[in-house]
Amino acid sequence: MKLPTIALVGRPNVGKSTIFNRLVGKKKAIIEDTPGVTRDRIYGTATYLDYKFSVIDTGGIDISEDVFNKEIKMQAELAIDEADVIVFIVDAKEGITTNDLVVRDLLKRSNKKVIVAINKVDNKKAMENIYDFYELGFDCYIPISGSHNTGIDDLLNEITSGFDKTMEEEYDESVVKFCVIGRPNVGKSSLVNALLNEQRVIVSDTPGTTRDTVDTLFNYEKRPFVVIDTAGMRKKGKIYETIEKYSLLRSMKAIERSDVCLVVINAQEGIIEHDKHIASYAINAGKALVLVVNKWDVIDDKDQAIKEFTKKIRAEFQFLSYVPIVFLSAKTKKRLHTLMPEVIKVYDNSKRQIKTSILNDVIVDAVTLKAPPSYKGKRLKIYFACQTGIKPPKFTFNVNSTGLLHFSYERYLENKIRENFDLEGSPIILQFKNKNE
Numbered sequence: 238m239k240l241p242t243i244a245l246v247g248r249p250n251v252g253k254s255t256i257f258n259r260l261v262g263k264k265k266a267i268i269e270d271t272p273g274v275t276r277d278r279i280y281g282t283a284t285y286l287d288y289k290f291s292v293i294d295t296g297g298i299d300i301s302e303d304v305f306n307k308e309i310k311m312q313a314e315l316a317i318d319e320a321d322v323i324v325f326i327v328d329a330k331e332g333i334t335t336n337d338l339v340v341r342d343l344l345k346r347s348n349k350k351v352i353v354a355i356n357k358v359d360n361k362k363a364m365e366n367i368y369d370f371y372e373l374g375f376d377c378y379i380p381i382s383g384s385h386n387t388g389i390d391d392l393l394n395e396i397t398s399g400f401d402k403t404m405e406e407e408y409d410e411s412v413v414k415f416c417v418i419g420r421p422n423v424g425k426s427s428l429v430n431a432l433l434n435e436q437r438v439i440v441s442d443t444p445g446t447t448r449d450t451v452d453t454l455f456n457y458e459k460r461p462f463v464v465i466d467t468a469g470m471r472k473k474g475k476i477y478e479t480i481e482k483y484s485l486l487r488s489m490k491a492i493e494r495s496d497v498c499l500v501v502i503n504a505q506e507g508i509i510e511h512d513k514h515i516a517s518y519a520i521n522a523g524k525a526l527v528l529v530v531n532k533w534d535v536i537d538d539k540d541q542a543i544k545e546f547t548k549k550i551r552a553e554f555q556f557l558s559y560v561p562i563v564f565l566s567a568k569t570k571k572r573l574h575t576l577m578p579e580v581i582k583v584y585d586n587s588k589r590q591i592k593t594s595i596l597n598d599v600i601v602d603a604v605t606l607k608a609p610p611s612y613k614g615k616r617l618k619i620y621f622a623c624q625t626g627i628k629p630p631k632f633t634f635n636v637n638s639t640g641l642l643h644f645s646y647e648r649y650l651e652n653k654i655r656e657n658f659d660l661e662g663s664p665i666i667l668q669f670k671n672k673n674e
Contacts, residue, residue, distance in 0.1 A: 240282070241400050242291040244320035246313055246344065248336035249297025251328045252356040255383035257281065257294035260393070280493045288397040291490065293320065298340050317347050319490075322396055326354045327370055329363040329380065341373050352395050353378045359385060408463055412454070413584050416465035416491040417529075418519070419501035420511055424531040427567035428501060429453065429466045432576070457577050467491045492518055496628065497525045497584050497662075499576075504532045504546070504564075508553045516557060523629045525583040525663045526560045529576065534566035559655060561662055583662025589630060591658055593623045596632070603653040609646050617641040620672055631666040639669045 245253045261281030281292045295313045317323055325344055327337055344351050355367045358380040367380050377395060381388030408414065417425045433455055454463050492498055498519035502512055519526055528550065536542045543564055550562055561579050565572040600622045609617035618637040625633040632654065636642065647667055654665065 240289055240291050241321045242293065242319055243322045243324055243396055244293045244295060244313075244316040245324050245326060246295055246317065247297060247326035247340060248334060249299050251297070251326045252383045253294055253297070253326050256324075256326060256354065256356065256381070256389075256392075257292060259383055259386060259389055260292050280490045282493065285393040285397055288400050290397070290400060291493070293490075297336075298343070299336055314343070317344065317349065320349060322399075323347065323349050323351045324354050324392070324396065325351050325373075325375070326356050327373075329355045329358045329366050329370075332366060332369055333373070337373070341375075345374070350399070351375050351377070352392070354392055355380045356383055358382050358388065408454070409461070412461045412463055413497065413580070414463045414465065414495045415497035415499060415580055415584075416467060416495040417499045417501060418467055418491060418515055420503070420509075420515070423501045423503040423506075424567045425501050426466055428499075428529065428531060428565075429464055431567040431570050431573055432464060457581075460581070462580075465491045465495060489518055492522050492524060495524060496587065497527065497580050499527050499529050499580070501529045501531050502550075504530050504536055508550065513554065516554065520556065520664055523664055523666070525587040525629070526557065527576070527579045527583055527662060528554070528557065528560055528562045530562065530564045531567055533564045534569045534571055539564075559661055559663075579662070586660050587628045587630065587663035589658065589660060589663075590627060591624050591630070596622055596624060596654075599653060599657045600634075600650070603650060607649060609641070610643055612641050612643075615641055617643075617646065625668070626666070629664045629666060630660060631668060633668045633670065635672050636669050637672060639671055642669055 245257055247253055260283040262283070281294075283290055283292050293316045295316045298313050323344055325340060327333070353370060353373060353375050355370055355378060358364055358367060359382050364380065367378065370378060379388060379392050379395060381392055383389075417428055419425055433453060452463055452465050454461065456462070500512065500516045500519065502508060516526065516528075530546060530550075533539065546564070547562055551558065554560070561583065563572070563576050563579055565576060567573070600619060604619060609619075615638070619634055620637070621635040622632055625631050634650075647669075651665060651667055654660070
C-alpha cells in the first residue's frame, strides 16, 4: 500500500520549510529568512498517531522575473499533481499578497483537498488578521506557528482526517526495496523488465515514457524484493519542466522509499554531471548504492573497456569510491546475473552491526598509527566509539572536544573503518560528541 502524500505549497518565505521540518521531525529543509532558498522539492515521511504519510516541501511560487521562478512553479505543479492533500501556507503578518492569489488560482484548478495553514500567528495582532484569508475561497483554515510549534496538532488532525488508520509499512520488513534511478533513456525500464524476465513496464526510446514510479514484487533465490522503476513524466502533452531536471526530482521520492539505489549510467553517452547529482541524492538519503553501466552490448573490446570505464568512473565519482560497479546490457541480458548479488551485498552491508570491542580495537590502532593533528596546543582525544545505528551504519565517538576534530581526520577514521569491515556500497555516518554530553 502506497502512503498518502501531502504537499506544502505557498509563496516564498511563508515558513514552508519550518513546517516541513516540524512534520517529518528532521531538519531536512534549509531554513533562512531569504526568500527562495528551497528550489528543489524535498521529500520526507511523517507519522502522527496511527497515521503515516509522505510530505513534499516545495519552493516558493513568485510571479517576479527571477530565472528560477518559472522552474519553481513547475515543480510545485508536479508536487500538487502527486499529492492527496495540499497545505496552502500563508503569512498572517503580511496578509494576502499577489503571489498568494497566484497560488490560490493554481490550487483551485487542482480539484484536490486544500487546507489553508495561516502561519506566523505568534501574537494577538496576527490572530486578528486570520479572517482576511477567508476571501481566498477555501473551506478549511487553521492558524499555526511553525516556529513556536502551535496549532501543528490541529493541522495534522485535518491532514489525516481522510486517511486510512494504519501504521503498516508498504511492505514487510523482510522485503528488500531497491529503486532504479538515472537520467531519462539510460535503460531503467529495460533493466527492470530484464530482471523480471517479462514486459512489466513500457519501454521506449522516447524520454519520459514512464509516467510514475512502478513497484513490482518478485523473488530472487527465495528472498522477496521490490524493484521501483522511475522516470520522467509527461501529462496531457505538456512537459512540466525539462526532462532531465524532472527525472532527478521524481527519483527523490523513490529514493526515500528504498533500501538500495541502482544508479544507471548509459555506456554509450558516458558520464555527465547530472549522473553525479542523482547519485548524490541517494548518498544524502543514506541509501546503499550500486552503479550500473547499461547498454554494454554496444561497446567494443569489452574487457579493456571495463578497465578504462572503471578508472573513469572512479575519477569522476570520487565520493563513491566505496560503491561497486556492474557492467551489463539490459537489452541482451549479458552480465545481468552479476547485478542481484551486488544488490544483496550492499543491502546486507548497510545493516551490518560491528561489536563495540572490535570497533574500539580498530580505532585505537588507527590513532596509534596516526595521531590527530594538534590545534593551539590541544589535541583531539577519542575515549570510546560504538555503533549507534544501521541503514546506514552510524558510529558515535566520545571525544574530549568536538571543536578539535579536523575533517581530514574524520575522513581518515572513516577509511580505517572501511579497511577493516566490509561496508562496500553503504554510506557510513560518523558522529562525534563531547564526553559529558
